[in-house]
Amino acid sequence: MNPEAQQDVSVSQGIRMMFYMMKPNETSFQTLEEVPDYVKQATPFFISLILLELVISWFLKGKPPGRLDDALTSISAGIFSRLPSLFSRSIELTTYIYIWENYRLISLPWHSPWTWYLTFLGVDFGYYWFHRMAHEVNIMWAGHQTHHSSEDYNLSTALRQSVLQIYTSWIFYSPLALFIPPSVYAVHLQFNLLYQFWIHTEVINNLGPLELIINTPSHHRVHHGRNRYCIDKNYAGVLIIWDRIFGTFEAENEKVVYGLTHPINTFEPFKVQFHHLVYIWTTFWATPGFFNKFSVIFKGPGWGPGKPRLGLSEEIPEVTGEEVPFSSSVSHLLRIYAVVQSVLMLAFYEETFADKAALSQVTLLLRVGFIILTLTSIGFLLDQRPKAAILETVRCLGFLMLYRFGHLKPFIPSLSFALELMIQGREDIMAKSFRLLTYSFQNLFLST
């Protein structure tokens, strides 16, 4: 997927691609370079649908579909998960191309609708098995658990993605590389992911006969539940038939309580991404015996010595429906501050992706560092961590330094003069502004 060579999708295509309603003749390409970065181009549609869900939820239920702190954390994880793609082609494509170039058995014609439909089925089948293993193999769960850590269920939850996941998911698609051209695979890999966006909602109840064949909001709500009846069910990407065939289907009945069976109770992005890896590490060393250690990594997250591979159902905490989701206690003022900083950072992230070909590796690295610092700082702020004020001050200074050394341009050109004045001052001005920033942030944080 080459950002230079791609055509922009039209509004009609943009809407249809969110539901996999694309035709083979408009989405078949001879080379990988011609394949548009559909996921990249989906950002305005993600935002529009999130706003639409907000309006519909207010209208139908008189309340928003989720909570601000949770939604910000989901969007933050979505951004985090896309950062590695700034530096290299994703491992899902690299390994696929390698297998295709060295080991393919036949080359199906890239322009045939039959290849298109076969790839649709193949990618969705691969996704089912990847997703199932991501729940049944502890080391894979370490990545995928990020997606399940939201205690709300709305469109923003779909964006809560793992940085680690693609390092194992490619395995499940690699058999397709024996006969399906990479350009066709790259199209369906993206549509399969995009389709799974709209099913993360509570505003759509039941879709009648469609529920038999395709994955729907109702089926996927069950997948996100921590009620005992929901665990290890409905792994489908687009077609629910795989769950029906392989015995993992469960229909929605009693009220679903969302999230992990053991909630992480934090909005801090590194914990959201990596806390389970740390847990595996400590469990690995605490568990006696070589085979047991091996099982800690490759059996289910609920496994322990003497237990079945996927653990014991009765050990899953029972839900009452009265669970109170973890929420942030910060003031309204700080919430507004967090939203404003998130929006600015989102614009900065978008611009970095758009300009990535023109930026030096150093600038790219520094910008990614700044994005991660921003995500972490907002997480600290929402968590009301004691170091939040200091981290935010460091972040603001980091912004000024990036500007000073030419690694970013200001969003509003008229601001550049003020920035220039501020930065070109002597070091004591920098020291004074550091003290002033720390002081103001500490006041702001302590007053909440």
Ligand SMILES: [Zn+2]
């Ligand atoms: Zn899952």
Ligand SMILES: [Zn+2]
């Ligand atoms: Zn999901």
